[in-house]
Amino acid sequence: SRAGSAAELDLALRPRRNRRTEWIRRLVREHALTTDDLIWPLFLVEGTGLRVPVDSMPGIERLSVDQAVREAERAVKLEIPAIALFPYTDPALRDADGSEALNPDNLVCRAIRAIKQEVPAVGIVCDVALDPYTSHGHDGLLRDGVIVNDET
Structure with a gap:
């Protein structure tokens, strides 16, 4: 037999036929990405009527509520x-313990209330890390130079 033939390789599947044409690829694909799979990230800033460019992310803006x-x-x-x-x-508003995160009237809490009041159908995902609220920028409580996960 020829080197590399399906018989020689004892292939149960012959994948090339599953890639040959668009309709076959669509038929046998395992995943189809739809808008149901998306979460839209929104970056928030204090103020009203604001859309502030994020220098480190071209095309992305921080938005007021x-x-x-x-x-x-x-x-x-x-x-x-x-x-x-x-x-x-x-x-x-930042401190070593990220205490602004516990403020029920902080930017995220106000944004959630406003969005849910106007757009109740949208799901809201929040990052619970402390880095937006800490003066040191870490996403947990810092004790003697070490993040203390349990205390965080």
């Missing part, structure tokens, strides 16, 4: 089921 509500409406219209919120916390 009112603008985040508008983007949540767009997400629902585009059939994207959820948004994820990431706040920019004023450095004056």
